[in-house]
Amino acid sequence: MNQSSDEEWNFDFLDEISEDVEENKKIIQCIGCGKCVGGCPASKISDYNIRKIIEKVLKGDKSVLKDSDIWYCFLCERCKRVCPKEGINIPLLILNLRNESFKKGYGPRYNDLTKYVEMSERFLTNGSVLDEPLDGTLPEERIKEIDKICDFARIKYVFKASDKNNSKKKHIDS
Amino acid sequence: MVINNLALSISQIEEEYPDNPIEFFRGKRLCLFKACLEKYFPGVRFGIENLLEALDLEVSTCQNQSCCSGTFFQRNLITRAQFAALNERNLNEINNQADILLVSCNGCYNSLLRGRDFLKTPEVRKKTQEILDDLKQEMGGEKYEGQYEILENPDIRIMHDLDFIYLIRKAVLNTLKFDLKGLKVATHYGCHYLNLDRDRDTETYLKDKNKLEELIKLFGGQPVGYSERDSCCGWGASQVVLHPEDAFKITYKKLRSCENVGACFILMPCPTCLYTLSKPEFRDQITEIFDDKLDIATIHLNELIAILRGCEEDQCVNLRKKSSRIHWIYQTITESD
Incomplete structure (x- = not known):
């Protein structure tokens, strides 16, 4: 990232997101070579450009959290493999930015998460993302473990929207 | 605490x-x-499973194993520590009954290794152990030693089915009844096999990403190269669900590229890629969007091995959804010359 003058850099935002995910600190080593962009599947079909996203982060531009682009990443990890700098973990940065976006209430796109309601329900009630898994569901006591591990996670909020959960509540209420 | 890489x-x-x-x-x-x-x-x-039994190897599945949970992690529905805790729970159960874990899906393979990788970060490791401690308290103790602990230097080792089959390819060849009869075969590896970077400096064997081509040659087929060989199938951590019209551009380009070089079918080592590249509804949508009908067949390496070994078609094919996906491949390979 050597095209900009020194005064353009502002690492406050980077420090903020590195508090949660320490590995993000390594992004400061980015040299802006663009290898991550070439061959990136998301860049082929959208305005997603990881080089620009990193530049925004390094300039403290939090508008990146409102960009729909960050939700286009395929998490294919190609960028991580081709990056010439050791330890820069772009997929993890993207996941972290998405988390921050969620926290700030921007983002997707909660509507998109409706597609995860059924998957979340199945995972929390039978241990698989699909109904009637090939080998049957997990034993009930093991399901409880999965449910407990996921306490306070977004998956629980998504699950709350499911029919099964609603009918269970109705049953308890009656 | 040493968190070791469990890849064999x-x-x-x-x-x-x-x-x-x-x-x-x-x-x-x-x-x-x-x-x-x-x-x-x-x-x-x-x-x-059938191959391992034929080779007189001991094989099982783990009743208490859950989904790898990669889907939920990738959509920010669970945290790194929760993802790692789910992964440790699975690894603990499997470590209790097996020495080697074979994985047929790139996504699961990546999850299993990534979950361990996260534990190298002290903060994540601490939170993960806290989750497991709560679990132990809630569930009323342990059923076996270390059930709710992060595994330290466990015996279990993880191996992708493709690496396993390639490693023992000579023994596999001896169990085959049919060959590929010179068929032209395109390969698709999938991002989470191609892009794993743990092999970047050390594991030169894993670095070689031509194993499918070598297996095709060994089994009597002809591997064909195509421009989109290393591209994604289009699944892209559910992009095909979230932004189908955009993601299908990737899927379409790949399938079209395979047909352009005259490949008879596409061979791959991952059921998620197989789902994306094969699902009849997806093919219909692609036809509608791009005004181009693509008929190329698709198959997972394990399914192909079953056909080549002479297993009955209904044991190899997609049993739940009627599809001609494998039928053509099965007929061609097993028909007499």
Whole structure:
């Protein structure tokens, strides 16, 4: 990232997101070579450009959290493999930015998460993302473990929207 | 605490057993990781299970294993510590009953290794152990030693089915009844096999990403190159669900590129990629969007092995959804000359 003058850099935002995910600190080593962009599947079909996203982060531009682009990443990890700098973990940065976006209430796109309601329900009630898994569901006591591990996670909020959960509540209420 | 990489060191097996690597697996307990999408493609599980039995290797699945949870992590629905805790729970159960875990899905494989990788970060490791401690308290103690602990230097080792089949390819060849009759075959590896970077500096064996091509040649087929060989299938951590019209551009380009070089079918080592590249509804949508009908057949490596071994078609094919996906491949390989 050597095209900009020194005064353009502002690492406050980077420090903020590195508090949660320490590995993000390594992004400061980015040299802006663009290898991550070439061959990136998301860049082929959208305005997603990881080089620009990193530049925004390094300039403290939090508008990146409102960009729909960050939700286009395929998490294919190609960028991580081709990056010439050791330890820069772009997929993890993207996941972290998405988390921050969620926290700030921007983002997707909660509507998109409706597609995860059924998957979340199945995972929390039978241990698989699909109904009637090939080998049957997990034993009930093991399901409880999965449910407990996921306490306070977004998956629980998504699950709350499911029919099964609603009918269970109705049953308890009656 | 040392959090070790659980990927099996394949180079070491080759050094120790240069002539017959299958001997390394004799007397070891092998376990098959249950990938959710095997529900749609039961031949993926059947193919490897049947092969292992034919090779007199001990094989099982783990009843208490859950989904790898990669889908939920990738959509920010669970945290890194929760993801790692789910992963440790699975690994603990499997470690309790097996020595080697074979994985048929790139997504699960990546999750299993990534979950361990996260534990190298002290903060994540601490939170993960806290989750497991709460679990222990809630569930009323342990059923076996270390059930709710982060595994330190466990015996279990993880191996992708593709690496396993390639490693013991000579033994596999001896179990085959049919060959590929010179068919032109395109390969698709999938991002989470191609892009794993743990092989970047050390594991030279894993670095070689031509194993499918070599297996095709060994089985009597002709591997064909195509421009989109290393591209994504389009699934892209559910992009095909969230932004289908955009993601299908990737899928379409790949399938079109395979047809352009005259490939008879596409061979791959991952049921998630198989789902994306094969699902009839997706093919219909692609036809509608791009005004181009693509008929190329698709198959998972484990399914192909089952066909080549002479297993019955209904044991290899997609049992739940009527599809001609494998029928053509099955007919062509098994018909008499």
